[in-house]
Amino acid sequence: MTTTALPRPYQSYVYAYPHKTAYRPLADRPALREEWAGERKDALSLYLHIPFCEVRCGFCNLFTRIGAPEQLTTRYLDAVDRQADSVREALGDGGPVRFASAAFGGGTPTFLTADELVRLCDIAEKRMGADLSAVPLSVETSPATATADRLSVLAERGATRISIGVQSFVDAEARAAVRPQRRADVESALARIRESGVPVLNIDLIYGIDGQTPRSWRHSLDAALAWRPEELYLYPLYIRPLTGMGRTRAGTGTGAETESDASWDARRLALYRQGRDHLLSRGYEQLSMRMFRRLDAPVRGADDYACQTDGMIGLGCGARSYTSRLHYSFDYAVNMGEIRGIIDAYTATEDFGRAETGIRVDEDEARRRHLLQSLLQARGMETGGYRERFGTAPEEDFGVELARFTELGWLDGDREPGLLRLSELGLAYSDALGPELFSPSVRSAMAEYEPR
DSSP: OOOSOOOOSOSOOOSSSSOGGGOEEOTTOOBHHHHHTTOOOSSEEEEEEEOEESSOOTTOOSSOEEOOOTTHHHHHHHHHHHHHHHHHHHHOSSSOOOEEEEEEEESOGGGSOHHHHHHHHHIIIIITOOOTTTSOEEEEEOTTTOOHHHHHHHHHTTOOEEEEEEEOSSHHHHHHTTOOOOHHHHHHHHHHHHHHTOSEEEEEEEEOOTTOOHHHHHHHHHHHHTTOOSEEEEEEOOOOTTSHHHHHHTTTOSSBTTBOHHHHHHHHHHHHHHHHHHHHHTTEEESBSSEEEETTSOOOSOSSOOTTTSOEEEESTTOOEEOSSEEEEOOOOOSHHHHHHHHHHHHTOOOOOBOOEEEEOOHHHHHHHHHHHHHTBTTOEEHHHHHHHHSSOHHHHSHHHHHHHHHTTOBOTTOOTTEEOBOHHHHHTHHHHHHHTSOHHHHHHHHHOOOO
16 A cells, blocks of 8 residues: 555546647647648547537536527537538549548537437438448437437447446435436436437446435436436536636635535535446446446447547547547637637638647657556556557656556556556546646646636
C-alpha cells in the first residue's frame, strides 16, 4: 500500500485528448481534403451530433440547447447534410473509405422525430457511405424521448446499442440533480427499449448527488439491474462552471451544498467502490472506471477500430473529427445564449470544406493520447503495440509519470510482462491519473480557456 499522499480523486473526466477547451481558431483554416490526404480511411468512426434536449440537467456542460424553435431541427439537418457532402468529398476516392462504427450523440438524438431520425440515418448511409446495418451503431436517448416510433426507426436501421441517461431511480435525487423525471416514466422508457429488440441496453447512473446515501445508491443499482442491462456506466457527479448546479452553488465555496471538497471526494469514492463491488458480485466485469459489462452480454464493439490510432469523422456543430495530425471541431460553449449563436451560425454555413477550430497533434501528443486512452481501460496497454507504433518504450517517453504512478500504487504490480495495467486503486483514481499525462502546452491552453 502506498504511503505517498494521494491527490484528489475527481479532477477531470478524460474522454478525449486533447480536451476541447484546448482547441483554438485555426488561423490557416486548413482544407479538409489536404488534412485527410494520406490518412488511413478504411476503419473510421462516424459520429453525428444532435445538440437539442427537452430539458438541461443541472450538472450538464455538454454542447446542447433546450428545445428547438420551429424549423430549427430541419435547418440543422440541412446543414448536417451539406457538411456530409463536403466531408465525403474531402475524404476523396484515392483509397478505400469505410466506417467501422457509428454513433448518434448529443444532446439527445431522439429529440428528433421519427421522420427526422430516418433522415439522420440516410445522411450517414447515403451521404457518408456508412453501412449502419453492418457496423455497431450506438444511440443516446432520454426517458422522455425514448418513444416507440423513434426506437422502431433506430432498430430497423441497425442500432445495436441504446444508452439511456437515468442517473437515479430515486425521484428526490433526480430533482436534486436538476433532472425532472419520475421513476414510472423511466421504467416505461426502459420497457420500450427492451421491446424494440435493440440488443444492448446501457444505463447511466450518477453517484455523489446531494442526499444520496449508500442505501439509496444500492436502490438505484438494483433498480437498474432488474432490467439486466448489457452495460452500465457509473459516473461521479461533477459540478462545472456555467451549469445549472454550478451557478446555484457558486457562492457556497464547497464541492457540494453542505460538504467540503474533501468530504465530497470521500463520499463519491465510497459510493464508487460500493457500486463497483455490487456490480462485480452480480455478474458484471469492469472495463474502465466507469464502464461495466454483463459477463454473458454480446460484444458489440467494432472489431477493427482503435480510438488511439484510427480516425474519426464528426458531423454536427458539437462533433469532433480526428486525423493523425489534427483534431478539429466547431466553437464550444456551455452558456445557453452562446450555444444558440453557434448553432445558428452552423445552420447558416454553406462551405464545410475547411477546419475552423482545433489543435495540431504532434508526435509527443500522439504518444500521450495513446498511453492515456489505453491505460484508462481496465485491460491495460500492451507495450509491444506502443513500441511498434512509436519506436520507443513507454518507460522511455514517460518514465517520470510512470514512476509516480508506481509510487502512488496506481499500477498493477502483478501484471504480466509486456503489459501496463492499472491497479484497483489506479482505476478508482482514473480522473486524477488522466490529467497527469496532459502535456504542458495542453494544460496551458486549458487553463487559458474562458468558460462561456
